[in-house]
Amino acid sequence: MHIERSGSTCGATVHGVDLSGPLDSELISEIRSAWLKHRVLAFADQSMDDDALERLTIAMGGFGEDPYFAPIEGREHIAAILREADETSPLFAEKWHSDWSFLPDPPAGTCLMAVDIPSTGGDTLFADQIAAFAALPEDRKTQLRRLNAVHSAIYAYSPDGEYGERDKGRSMAIRPDESARQSHVHPLIRQHPETGEEAIFSTLGYIVGIEGMAQNDAFALLAELAQWQSRDEFVYSHKWQPGMVVMWDNRSVLHRATGGYEGQRRELHRTTIAAWKP
Numbered sequence: 001m002h003i004e005r006s007g008s009t010c011g012a013t014v015h016g017v018d019l020s021g022p023l024d025s026e027l028i029s030e031i032r033s034a035w036l037k038h039r040v041l042a043f044a045d046q047s048m049d050d051d052a053l054e055r056l057t058i059a060m061g062g063f064g065e066d067p068y069f070a071p072i073e074g075r076e077h078i079a080a081i082l083r084e085a086d087e088t089s090p091l092f093a094e095k096w097h098s099d100w101s102f103l104p105d106p107p108a109g110t111c112l113m114a115v116d117i118p119s120t121g122g123d124t125l126f127a128d129q130i131a132a133f134a135a136l137p138e139d140r141k142t143q144l145r146r147l148n149a150v151h152s153a154i155y156a157y158s159p160d161g162e163y164g165e166r167d168k169g170r171s172m173a174i175r176p177d178e179s180a181r182q183s184h185v186h187p188l189i190r191q192h193p194e195t196g197e198e199a200i201f202s203t204l205g206y207i208v209g210i211e212g213m214a215q216n217d218a219f220a221l222l223a224e225l226a227q228w229q230s231r232d233e234f235v236y237s238h239k240w241q242p243g244m245v246v247m248w249d250n251r252s253v254l255h256r257a258t259g260g261y262e263g264q265r266r267e268l269h270r271t272t273i274a275a276w277k278p
């Protein structure tokens with residue numbers, strides 16, 4: 001296995017590994033160490049199908065919940081991140097987020113496999129939240145460590161949210177639901193359960209308030225923090241190639257989609273890796 005670092009604080013491309021067949025435990029443990037270190041791994045030149053994507057997800061911790069996606073036909077745990085060439089609805093997932101951070105037990109990671117990649121644009125951006133926290137002044141770290149964030153999918157997946165009933169003409173199988181109004185509290189600064197490193201967990205959007213803080217103050221703090229969380233020095237911009245699979249750690253990075261491929265189709269198959277159980 002040969003690892004090529006991205007040059008940013010997170011992200012690396014893995015060469016010399018074949019994920020299309022059975023995965024032995026030695027290989028998985030090597031991949032897991034590299035994943036924890038680099039936070040985002042891109043596996044180049046793969047010839048994986050949906051079975052192989054499922055095998056990788058199971059080996060990395062099993063399937064996590066995917067609350068507002070309908071799966072692709074014939075699979076229970078694979079969703080299509082899809083945009084047709086003539087689609088005009090706003091891009092999916094263009095805002096920074098950590099996948100499903102509003103769940104009581106948010107997922108450890110996400111796998112995304114190239115199916116149909118446009119010739120230009122469509123990069124996925126990743127922002128390193130361990131590096132972002134580490135670079136804060138000590139007094140700010142102390143202040144943030146005391147805060148608990150209220151997470152909810154209300155602005156995204158409730159019937160009146162961004163992907164709710166007003167969202168027309170989208171080819172992705174998104175299923176908004178009243179349950180998106182629920183909220184769950186997580187520490188704003190979480191210790192990574194496997195490495196012990198501290199990270200800023202999630203961001204404005206899925207974070208809708210701070211426990212015990214007036215809403216105006218909470219939004220001001222979250223908006224300022226969001227600027228910091230996505231500073232260029234923490235960001236890795238991933239360029240897709242056909243045959244690539246990317247696996248990121250939701251506990252240590254934020255991510256977002258980008259456009260720039262108007263008139264071209266883009267499809268990736270996505271699985272969610274369940275929360276880590278020691």
Ligand code: SIN
Nearest residue numbers: 081093123124256257
């Ligand atoms: C996602 O957030 O899963 C989508 C990322 C992308 O489309 O690049």
